[in-house]
Amino acid sequence: MKIHHIGYAVKEISSAVRVFETIGFSVEGPAIVDETRKVIIRFMRNDTTLIELVAPSGDDSPVSAHLKKNGPSPYHICYETPSLENEITLLRENGFIVFENCSEAVAIEGRRVAFLHNASIGIVELVQA
Ligand code: NI
Secondary structure, eight states: OEEEEEEEEOSOHHHHHHHHHHTTOEEEEEEEEETTTTEEEEEEEETTEEEEEEEESSTTOHHHHHHHHHOSEEEEEEEEESOHHHHHHHHHTTTOEEEEEEEEEGGGTTEEEEEEEETTTEEEEEEEO
16 A cells, blocks of 8 residues: 555644745645544645644544643554555454544545554554545
């Protein structure tokens, strides 16, 4: 699978945007509030590398816990797959646990995504190609 984006947990979007701009990234599209996941998302690109800034939209956001524990940091890599269901089955057979099954991601044009966890490599996101 090809890498689609790297997810970065940040406390606040605009200050993170300014820093990434100084190291060669440009914003791609507007900031989007994902009400379901309680996060604010903004994509930035540097050539073929896409990063997803993810900031909490409230104290009860799942990203808040990560930020408290680790500070601002990359926390997932998203891979693009031609078949979300088949890939999930394969990864489950290889020690991954699904913690968010196929659902639409408002920040990626409603494309379906899933989140999985593996004890050795952490969080992996899959997006339907
Ligand atoms: Ni992501």
